[in-house]
Amino acid sequence: MRNNKMPRVLAFASAFLFLTACNEPEPPPSAASPADPNVVHPADNLAAQLKLAPAASAPIAETLRVAGRIDFDEQRLARIGATVTGRVTEIQAMVGQAVKKGETLAFLNSSELSAAQLAYLKSRAQMELHRRNAERAKALFQADVIGAAELQRRESEFQIASAETRAARDQLRVLGVGAGAIERLAGTGAIDSVTPVVSSIAGVVVERQVNHGQVVQPTDALFAVADLSRVWAVAQVPEQQVNQVRVGQSVRIEVPALDNEKIPGKLISVGQTVNPETRTVLVRTELDNAAGRLKPAMLASMLITAKPVERLVVPAAAVVRENDEDHVFVAVGDGSFRLTKVALAPEQEGRRPVLSGLKAGEVVVIDGAFHLNNERKRKELEG
Numbered sequence: 001m002r003n004n005k006m007p008r009v010l011a012f013a014s015a016f017l018f019l020t021a022c023n024e025p026e027p028p029p030s031a032a033s034p035a036d037p038n039v040v041h042p043a044d045n046l047a048a049q050l051k052l053a054p055a056a057s058a059p060i061a062e063t064l065r066v067a068g069r070i071d072f073d074e075q076r077l078a079r080i081g082a083t084v085t086g087r088v089t090e091i092q093a094m095v096g097q098a099v100k101k102g103e104t105l106a107f108l109n110s111s112e113l114s115a116a117q118l119a120y121l122k123s124r125a126q127m128e129l130h131r132r133n134a135e136r137a138k139a140l141f142q143a144d145v146i147g148a149a150e151l152q153r154r155e156s157e158f159q160i161a162s163a164e165t166r167a168a169r170d171q172l173r174v175l176g177v178g179a180g181a182i183e184r185l186a187g188t189g190a191i192d193s194v195t196p197v198v199s200s201i202a203g204v205v206v207e208r209q210v211n212h213g214q215v216v217q218p219t220d221a222l223f224a225v226a227d228l229s230r231v232w233a234v235a236q237v238p239e240q241q242v243n244q245v246r247v248g249q250s251v252r253i254e255v256p257a258l259d260n261e262k263i264p265g266k267l268i269s270v271g272q273t274v275n276p277e278t279r280t281v282l283v284r285t286e287l288d289n290a291a292g293r294l295k296p297a298m299l300a301s302m303l304i305t306a307k308p309v310e311r312l313v314v315p316a317a318a319v320v321r322e323n324d325e326d327h328v329f330v331a332v333g334d335g336s337f338r339l340t341k342v343a344l345a346p347e348q349e350g351r352r353p354v355l356s357g358l359k360a361g362e363v364v365v366i367d368g369a370f371h372l373n374n375e376r377k378r379k380e381l382e383g
Helices: 002-023 111-142 148-174 179-188 239-244 369-382
Strands: 051-054 056-060 063-072 077-081 086-091 104-109 194-198 203-208 221-226 230-238 250-255 261-270 280-288 299-305 309-315 320-322 325-333 336-341 351-356 363-367
Touching: 056 351, 063 280, 077 194, 077 203, 086 111, 104 221, 111 148, 111 179, 148 179, 230 239, 230 299, 239 280, 250 280, 280 299, 309 363, 320 336, 320 369, 325 369, 336 369, 363 369
Parallel strands: none
Antiparallel strands: 051 363, 056 309, 063 230, 063 299, 077 221, 086 104, 104 194, 203 221, 230 280, 250 261, 250 299, 261 280, 309 351, 320 325, 325 336, 325 363
16 A cells, blocks of 8 residues: 555655746846947948058158257357457457458457567567678678688577577467568567457357456457357267267257247267266257358257168058047958057158057058047947
């Protein structure tokens, strides 16, 4: 009898379990994975307007920008001083005044010059005296009045006097007295203690370091005169980048005072030493300044174009800005595009060198990226 009840119990338990299972609620369906907000699938009309191209390499010339200034052309700059010690009696040139070569800038009164002129006149008189004595001795020797020893003594005295006269004349030349003035001194015997300070070049007076009544020495620089028809642009290149510059390299000079007009030039000098304080190397270029627009000490930037090298580039029109970062749209297949963050160098001739974030051969939207990004934003807002 026990054996007959067991099948019924098992059947009842099975039925109970089946009914319980049927009454349990169904599990909720799994949530769909959210769409990537950086991927956009444009509509057909927008897709037809897009232009695509693979990222490729192109020769890019790096441009090095360094701070600089406009400076004097030192080959066209003269620092002018007095040739004698004296007191300034008159000043005829002021800063900013244009002067010609040989034009008088100031006058000095010099006792040193007076003494040198007197010494010349004395030596010249002695030379003339000994010349006549030598001629008279020669005539007396020929008449057998004096001997050969006396003739030689008189001729020796004349030679010594001649040498002293030449030395006195040379001293006057050192003191700035011209040949014509020396001849007039010899002819008239009139000593003039006033001497001019004259400009050695034609240009503009850019410095004046003297006042009326001042006593000056030959070592003092009284005036600076510069020919400003050509000037230098100089800049300091960091030593880490000095291997990118060389003589003859093309540069452009931007002067803020001239609305950043780009003035072309070529490097004429690259320094051979490093400034130990700034760790920079001085470079310079020469600029035409016939119009006089460039003024020494003007601030400037020097843009140095280095040798072109192959770099991965994208057109500037392919770049979109998101969150203050550069991005491009890269094709991911099935007509979709992914907004991809990239690191780019500054634009050069309509192209942006790629630093990271993109590989050669990846297909990029090169025209229409702005509209494609607007479409991506619209779909992101619509959820």
